[in-house]
Amino acid sequence: MAGGLSRRQFLWGSTAAVGLAAGRFIPFARAATSAPVSLARCDSYGPELVPTLDRMFDQIGGLGRLVKGRTVAVKINLTGSPTHRLRNRPIELAQWVHPRVVGAVAHLMDRAGARRIRVLECPYGTTSPLEDYLYQAGWDPGVILGAAPQVELVNTNWLGNAREYRRFDVPGGGLLFPSFLLNHSYDECDTFVSLTKLKDHSTTGITLSMKNCFGNLPTTVYGGDVPEDEPLEVSMSGRGQVFHQGSRQPCSIAAPELDPTSPRHEGYRIPRVVVDVCGARPIDLAIIDGIASMGGSEGPWAGGEGCEPKALVAGTNCVNTDAVAAAVMGYDPMASQGTPPFDLSDNHLELAERVGLGTRDPSRIEVAGLSIPEARFDFSPMVRSRYPRAVPPYPSEPD
């Protein structure tokens, strides 16, 4: 300890800080508490996909203003193992965003003038090339890589080709963590897109564009088996110990959590981590694939069943977009902890709203295209198919 700083604080304090504090370009929608959200019906991943998305982007102000001449990073949702299916349902029709949606988005971004499109994900327990991960799921990466001339697939689960991880401070100091270390790709982009699936989540109730960004966090820094003092070169574990259970702190190059005496319950922790991550690396465009998906949980490891909501959701404010998507799923985004779907956790939309990321109140959000009742597909009956969990009761946080 020197000058009031522990070695740990010193180490993470020395890592390059980026993001809002660095005075980078901030798309205007980010600061708004309400921005239009587009809802559309799309029956399949066939030819109607591109025109539908094109129309939706127009309804929220056009892609050009977000991507023209810029490097775009698209964080996709590929949760869990590539060979784990919901029964025999192909993974892209259940827990993973469909590759044709990724390809269609890349195509439209290219057409709108994007200079470079990087598709990002921290795939489960590996630092192998993302392209190779897709092969394991039975996908043809060419559907994504061939969608536009400048598309890359980047595994952000590790340092990659940078010299150091980039530090992203949470505006306002954070609910659980003051900052995060991420792969350089989250910094080296002008526009950050969260492209995810319309799904339930067995802890946080819903997993939409905000929860998708939980997967920004590299397991070489935040994994359960990472040494205390240095990140791993290769990822081999998940984030459960650091974020879900709080049974250990991240590797010391990263900031520890603000209050190690705070509740260790994942229903308290995960929503706060999600809000902190989305504050630290704000989402400029949220896109939700609800054409074919699964309900009841976020992946087959927690039960669930397949479904076809045939809906797409897009917006420039992640809280607005997720609130509308939650309403499409038949849930009340205004619900608090203890009310479905937030039975086991705090409502991260509520926490996000409180820290100023956007409103979750559908009555204050302009919805373009379909109305919420027109797009509605009720997910709540599918919760019955979730595997029962013996999670201790989670008390509400006192205001």
Added chain:
Amino acid sequence: MDIRNWTPIRWPCGPLEIERGKRREGFTADDRDALEQWGSPRVLEQLAGTPFNCLVVTWADGSPSDESQQRSLTPLISAARGAEIAVVGDVTKEADLRRAAAAAESAGLQALVTESPEPLEGFPVLRFKEPSVADCRPRPFLGVTGLPWPGLKLDATTSADAVTGPTGPPWIDSNAWFVRLAGELIRPETLWLSYEPPAEGLLDPGPAYVQAIADAEVYGARWVVALDAASRLDVARGRGPGQETWSQIVKAVEFFGARRGWARYRPAGLLGVVSDFTGPNEFMSFEVLNLLSRYSRFYRAIPRRQDQTLAATGAALEDLKALLYMDEGSPGDDVARRLYAFAEAGGTLITPPGWEERGEPLPFSSFSRFNLSRYGQGRVAVAREEPSDPYRLAEDAQALMGHRHDLVRVFNPGTGRFTYSRSEDGRSAVLHLFPYSRYSFETHVSVWFRELWRSAATWEVGAGGPAPAERRVTETGVEFLLPPEPEVMRPRSTNSDVFVRPSAAYRAVEVSL
């Protein structure tokens, strides 16, 4: 009798075994009872109608009790002869092999098994040794000892929790890699493996034995079946859960006995592992093969001969996508030339440090432990440092080769392992599945094949005829949906009770054109 037709089972009994037991911690009255009862010809009745036709009995260990042991076995040997069951005597390295052989001959034994290197003529001796291919001379019989129990490794303290490996998933032991290597290099007509059930016990004995038998049989080896003491006692008494275990063992041996042709199928390989597999290269090369096998990689051993040539024709390399050169020192001009030519023609060559980085260097890759260059139509990956971790090297080799060439993908494998072999004429193939997680939330297993097989039949030990698998054509191949098994309620350790599906201990998917 032709040894190729012998189906051996270890038959522990007699005073020598009891003496050994007494020296062991935890030797119980039941253990002793089992040893005494198995000395009785009555227990031989359990073998009636089973494939077992060869008893391996303890014969000599060089102690004063040898003679009493041999005398005590007389009624058993006589009864075995009457039942047309061969008896072979196990002789330890410490015993006098000649003396043991003389006694065996006069007692009517068919052969001895031993790890002793002592030469002996005039009486059949089946030699066992630790896994090694240092002596590659072809021979009719190879016995291998010093092998781990194949299956999920359990925590010795709890016998209930699986030990985890470096990747986090449970640690799985398998001897299949050595069976393949020995088959490739030594080509014995008969290959017997010796391993014992773990002293800490088996969580679910029946399926564990099925997997232990399958681990040897799928590549044509035979496990000298050895029952745990509790199961032996149940078998002798004719009651208790060991009876069901015995029944499953018999069914497994029958199952593979009826499908010996599968063992002649050729394992599919995409990654060639080049080594002489001996001396200073033995440890690393063995471990890499072991790990590749354990993680269901498509690999093939490419032996490097002492004369610095490859024991593989050009055609044998043609269907490979990557070559991993393992050995210390110079490979020799001929080997180096062939390996670089392989890369130039489109393959990926992975080498230790010091090899020439031919071609155009690739400035950045995801493979920080290698200098990667594009060479001709392929790539050369030269390690920056001498690899010291076989797990890392095996994983790096797979990652460098990538999964785009995969021949098979198994969805919802659980904690499992699989191997894939094709018939010589290419008209059929078999996928052996080892689901080590006995209870899985999701056992709707499906298998994708790059080859457009027309039909698939799923076999399980003891399940009677094959179950058909639904076929789906995909953009890149064909997928078969294996029939799911019924759901049962089973408590989870960390959460509440859930419906899960008990997986078969072993499944084979036989596909054909």
